[in-house]
Amino acid sequence: MTGSVTLRCGFRGVQNSGSGRSAPTDLARQVEGPAAPPQVCFEPDSDQCCARHQGLLYRFQSCNQGCFELRLLIAVFASLFWFGASSPVEAHSPYFGQSERIEHPKFGVVTLAVLFGDGIFFADPSQVVAFDSEGYLLAATPQSEALLIHCDGSVSPAYCRIYDELRGVILEPEYKQWAWGRKIEEEGRPPRDAYPEYMDIQYGFSERTATLYEKFTFELAGVRNSPLGSALSVLWWVLAWSLLARPAWRWKRNDWQLRALTVSSVISGFLGVLAFIGMSFLAAYGWLLSPYSFYLFLLAFVLGALIAAILTRPKAVVQRD
Known part of the structure; x- marks a missing residue:
């Protein structure tokens, strides 16, 4: 300290x-x-x-x-080992995520829900499925790992959009293509065999590139839905970048001359680089488990670097009374 x-x-x-x-x-x-x-x-x-x-x-x-950097480096690589040793590999049943309920003049009460499968080592594959009040499938989107649903029920039929965070596209219902299919919901849960990666069903939705405004609104909605996760992402990169910002400020103080650096400063900087690499691997592994959009990653990455540069900037070392 x-x-x-x-x-x-x-x-x-x-x-x-x-x-x-x-x-x-x-x-x-x-x-x-x-x-x-x-x-x-x-x-x-x-x-x-x-x-x-x-x-x-x-x-x-x-x-x-x-x-400090040595202790952090040990903690980072211990975390890498712990994540690798404790990663869940057991299979689990499919499950529903975010859902929206709308009224349709032909199909009655319709639910649009994100159906997740089992990714085992990585993120669970998912797709948005639409089903009626009795649980029968009406439509299904292509598979992705990061989908957000937004519906406007003020118009009839309701205007719904599904945003694919990874591909930056909008999926919209094509009601004329909707048709009853297999049972996809029973007592609030999907059947045990309703894995998106195995059903290979997709129909009833059209795809287009999202506008800049749509990307902004959906990305903002993603931050609002997970404020703690977004804050922790920024904090993670603040800590990671501070490991590089500290030696960089010391190097700048020596007019960017390597000869002026002490052995302890070089060792400290080397440990900081190793810890930064380790934290980057942890962030990459976390993204594989729970993917999110490139724009949110870029925001957290750049904002973390700016905050770290400000917090680690050395104060004036000489003052006069």
């Missing part, structure tokens, strides 16, 4: 025989650094005093950051 410490270097009232005046006793410099006992240095050459103690503080700070 790092904190703020004041290191004062100044003159101790050295007598000047030529002018009969003494150097000011209240001249001091403050140096911010990691938590350590405050030190006061009174020497005629205040610049040498501060330079020496700043070097000590920089070495202490580099060691402190290197230890």
